[in-house]
Amino acid sequence: MSEKCIVCPCEDVTLADVEQAIGLGYLDIDEVKRFTGLGTGSCQGKLCMVTTCQLLQTAQAADPQRVQRQPEAQRVPHPFTPRPPVVPVPLGVLAAGKGADRER
Amino acid sequence: MPNPDHPPSSAERSGGSDFHIEFEGRAVRARHGDTVASALIAAGVQVLSRSLKFHRPRSVFCLSGSCGSCLMRIDGQPNTRSCQVKAEPGLRCERQNAWPSADYDLLSAADAMFPLGMDHHTMFTSPRPLNRLMQKVVHQLGGLGRLPEVDAELASAASVVCQHVAVLVIGGGPAGLAAATEAATALGQTGRVLLLESQHSVGGSYLCHPELGRDRAHAALQLAQEAGVEILTGTAAFGFYREERHAAQPGAELGFVAAASDQVLYKLSADRYVYATGGAAQNLLFIDNDRPGVMSGRAVGRLLACHGIRVGEMPLVVGCDPFADELVSALRRSGQTVIHIDGTREKLTRALGGSWVEGAEVCDERGVHRTVRCDLIVIATPPAAASELLVQHGVTVELRQPGGFVGVADAQGQTNVPTVFVCGEVSGAMTAQDAADHGARVGLSAAQDRISEQARDAAARNIGQDQE
Numbered sequence: 001m002s003e004k005c006i007v008c009p010c011e012d013v014t015l016a017d018v019e020q021a022i023g024l025g026y027l028d029i030d031e032v033k034r035f036t037g038l039g040t041g042s043c044q045g046k047l048c049m050v051t052t053c054q055l056l057q058t059a060q061a062a063d064p065q066r067v068q069r070q071p072e073a074q075r076v077p078h079p080f081t082p083r084p085p086v087v088p089v090p091l092g093v094l095a096a097g098k099g100a101d102r103e104r
Numbered sequence: 105m106p107n108p109d110h111p112p113s114s115a116e117r118s119g120g121s122d123f124h125i126e127f128e129g130r131a132v133r134a135r136h137g138d139t140v141a142s143a144l145i146a147a148g149v150q151v152l153s154r155s156l157k158f159h160r161p162r163s164v165f166c167l168s169g170s171c172g173s174c175l176m177r178i179d180g181q182p183n184t185r186s187c188q189v190k191a192e193p194g195l196r197c198e199r200q201n202a203w204p205s206a207d208y209d210l211l212s213a214a215d216a217m218f219p220l221g222m223d224h225h226t227m228f229t230s231p232r233p234l235n236r237l238m239q240k241v242v243h244q245l246g247g248l249g250r251l252p253e254v255d256a257e258l259a260s261a262a263s264v265v266c267q268h269v270a271v272l273v274i275g276g277g278p279a280g281l282a283a284a285t286e287a288a289t290a291l292g293q294t295g296r297v298l299l300l301e302s303q304h305s306v307g308g309s310y311l312c313h314p315e316l317g318r319d320r321a322h323a324a325l326q327l328a329q330e331a332g333v334e335i336l337t338g339t340a341a342f343g344f345y346r347e348e349r350h351a352a353q354p355g356a357e358l359g360f361v362a363a364a365s366d367q368v369l370y371k372l373s374a375d376r377y378v379y380a381t382g383g384a385a386q387n388l389l390f391i392d393n394d395r396p397g398v399m400s401g402r403a404v405g406r407l408l409a410c411h412g413i414r415v416g417e418m419p420l421v422v423g424c425d426p427f428a429d430e431l432v433s434a435l436r437r438s439g440q441t442v443i444h445i446d447g448t449r450e451k452l453t454r455a456l457g458g459s460w461v462e463g464a465e466v467c468d469e470r471g472v473h474r475t476v477r478c479d480l481i482v483i484a485t486p487p488a489a490a491s492e493l494l495v496q497h498g499v500t501v502e503l504r505q506p507g508g509f510v511g512v513a514d515a516q517g518q519t520n521v522p523t524v525f526v527c528g529e530v531s532g533a534m535t536a537q538d539a540a541d542h543g544a545r546v547g548l549s550a551a552q553d554r555i556s557e558q559a560r561d562a563a564a565r566n567i568g569q570d571q572e
Binding site for chain 2: 010
């Protein structure tokens with residue numbers, strides 16, 4: 001095993017990957033998600049999102065001038081959009097919903 | 105060279121077995137109440153999966169279905185969380201995503217080839233023929249698992265259930281059980297209370313307490329059943345879907361919670377929603393923090409409490425909250441030699457070992473590093489709120505340390521969405537007992553809110569009739 005500090009185990013995204021993204025100026029969790037692919041695996045960010053938000057807060061605190069140049073990154077920390085399904089669901093079960101009664 | 109058929113035992117469990125499951129062609133002992141993951145850990149299987157890109161060895165981390173470290177091919181279905189599947193006689197499980205085997209995976213060469221990480225933005229992007237070739241190679245090597253053997257039967261066997269209840273409680277841990285009990289007691293015969301639990305048994309974080317957990321979970325379940333709470337276990341809420349238009353109730357807040365068990369798809373709506381979804385175990389950042397043998401405190405507690413499995417002889421526990429202290433005491437009483445660091449003054453910097461943890465590197469506040477011998481690293485830091493469904497439902501969340509993105513609510517647990525209440529860990533880090541107390545308060549106020557709304561509606565109808 002080569003030495004790695006893993007931020008997102010589902011997608012094998014390392015701390016070095018996240019630091020590279022921050023170094024390139026991505027200071028928003030959604031930007032870092034899109035650049036590195038973290039949070040896009042089977043757990044959908046349950047393990048990596050909060051850790052990454054804390055890394056971003058630290059980076060923003062360390063370089064307030066850069067944050068001022070990027071007003072869109074000044075927003076308060078927010079989670080990336082959690083889309084359904086938030087837990088893995090077999091496709092066969094989802095398929096059962098096809099044509100299901102829409103009335104309650 | 106170690107024999108993969110008889111890996112060195114890293115876990116022990118006293119007593120016999122009830123039946124066998126089939127693991128890559130060999131029989132593995134299991135007991136009633138085991139999941140596939142717990143049976144394999146008890147049998148000393150160290151590597152349960154290989155990671156997506158670097159084929160790094162992985163084993164269980166959270167043991168509660170919220171991480172992706174234990175995905176296996178089970179009875180022909182790929183990418184199944186082995187910690188969420190009950191062990192049954194004759195069940196077949198195998199590891200995936202490795203060649204020739206998960207114990208000796210040659211594809212893990214990728215781990216050494218990319219020491220920092222894979223930057224797919226610049227890798228093999230030119231010249232074009234090389235790029236095409238690399239895409240073919242990546243398609244062959246990457247991905248998770250192979251297609252299932254049978255899927256048509258499953259699809260036709262699944263059914264749909266649509267229901268509307270008075271109070272829907274999502275999550276059957278300390279907070280959810282208490283909330284459902286109080287709500288059902290307050291509502292009596294005037295409304296149904298339905299509780300969803302994704303695991304096969306209710307209890308949530310109660311079940312992570314190595315000594316008292318099972319009794320507390322059982323007592324809370326009994327109270328809920330006596331109060332008339334309807335409980336669906338093995339049924340995970342996976343999304344809130346907003347519905348824009350509804351002719352019957354214009355202006356009302358609309359939508360439904362979708363939930364699924366192995367065989368049933370549920371479309372559920374309610375007058376009041378109580379989210380008690382708890383938290384997801386979090387890892388710390390240190391070198392090789394994904395090595396098998398690095399487990400969450402809740403996983404270690406659950407293995408001991410629910411399965412009688414003691415992993416390792418010399419665990420290193422990181423964490424300083426009440427749960428970490430309780431876990432350390434319980435592990436010591438079980439006979440283990442525990443090293444305990446708080447994670448703030450003394451930090452974990454590296455997990456040492458091969459396909460299982462053999463030691464750790466620790467750094468104190470003066471920056472002095474020391475190496476400790478251990479055969480398990482236990483990350484017993486507070487979990488992060490499982491607030492995905494809350495966000496889908498339109499509830500405001502804020503980042504707290506500890507706690508993660510917690511749902512913001514008033515003292516009664518009511519959120520910015522008036523029909524939505526939150527309680528327990530999803531509203532802030534707290535102990536199991538505090539979560540139960542909080543859940544009881546919030547469950548009662550959700551039920552009272554619904555009762556007073558119905559009284560207002562009834563009064564409004566009476567006034568309307570008088571005027572006619």
